[in-house]
Amino acid sequence: MRLIFAGTPEFSAAALAALIEAGYDIALVLTQPDRPAGRGMRLTPSPVKQMALQHELSVLQPAALKDAEVQAQLAAVNADAMVVAAYGLLLPPPVLTIPRLGCLNIHASLLPRWRGAAPIQRAILAGDPETGITIMQMDRGLDTGGMLLRAALPIADDDTAQTLHDKLAVLGASSIVSALQQLEHGTLHAQPQDDSAATYAAKLSKAEGLIDWHKSAAELARSVRAYNAFPVAQARFQSEIWRIWQAQVAQRSEGAPGEILQADKEGILVRCGEGALLLKELQKPGGKRLPASSFLVGNPVKPGDRFET
Template identity: 60%
Template structure:
């Protein structure tokens, strides 16, 4: 099929790589280059980098609401547009351009976790599974008819990064299957039940500050869900300490935020209910370190307290 692909991050690049092997990509849409790194140099997105490596036409409009951008897309004469974590709103005029419309690869089992951060929100909520939904896009926020769904279990040790990687691969498989069914007329739309919908709000650094008054299970999920961005943070005095890995430990009873045990492997901290054993930490300007190395430059002892909330 003649496809326009629209996507920006690595999640989308996985799908593009799979599509290139089976279909004709007439153009790739990706967000404009953004400053990144210490030098804040303009850096192309993972999708743009992959497209250029394979000699594909790349378009980077700042918006799709302008007639010029819409006209350029229409001139491509594509049968379908595949969208994955693109980051720009597709107005009705664009949705109607391809013969088969626009198909979105969404990283949740819709209607649960519509919105910007479905992978992280699923972990934070303690969901047992998530998955991929290939959806027929409409003007709403992830409200279109579902065309294909595949589930993926959330393992106890999954972080947002590991779950992202699993879903990126699953998303690539799903879009190939969906397009195959589309070509053979076997793709049947299923409306979403709006009453079952939940919203996956965009992540903020403020929400990633740990509140030790919560129970240990919630905090452990937060540490996994906020990795690798924005990373869970705990205030020790006025110093923000990033917590990159931890597990639930036995014991409680001390005030929330109190350090109840320290050894070469773990710093155990009392929570509102239960105890959390910190394994990997990072101080401002430093590297992520296991507890033994972290303590050499930042001594923490039993009885010390993290700011509770």
């Protein structure tokens, strides 16, 4: 099978590595243009570009795919299929029909649940017991295409968006290889999605990370996990915004929302709308991530102090 691969971040790079390992003929790699990164804000190639160059694959980095010249370059590859994984650019309708077998997307949810940009985080926020990978035949809609293959994965109680991302990257890589093998042998057929069961995974915003202490401890604990590593849960304490990297639910009922009930080596216990949240790992502006026991050494708080609500 002759492939075009389109992807940008680490999630995509895992799939590209699996396709290379499986021996597919990857004639062209599409990835987004290099972006400024790091303290020096130097132009940095995406993880997919780095992987492609390491294996001496041809790379194309258009700002968009609407240009007729770009589409002609894709058509000239004469690919059997295009594999798309977190590419970050819209594929216009003419591009979807260029490969002989169309474009296959590696989506990080069990479609039709969590169509959209942030399926991993939304699954954790909703308290879903499982998520997974769907290999989808792309069409003009937003993650609405026929499902070729689905692979489920349980969401562990301590999974963050980052740990779940890493697990799904591995599952997505193995799933696309399996799907292509079955597609090549004519044993894989797309099944339509049930649109009535669809949910939308809206893109994350930094503003979402600010903790509302009137919410339940269970909901806030999921938020801390879902926003790790972006945008990271945040809480206002006096004149500062503290980042909360790790927390767990505790059953305490006294106090008002945002009130600190306890502060010791176990953590900072804060009353919520229902229950309490034990803050286990925190970070001040410009500081390092620290376990609560170390954080409290330089930032003493006491019962009765309050976070802003």
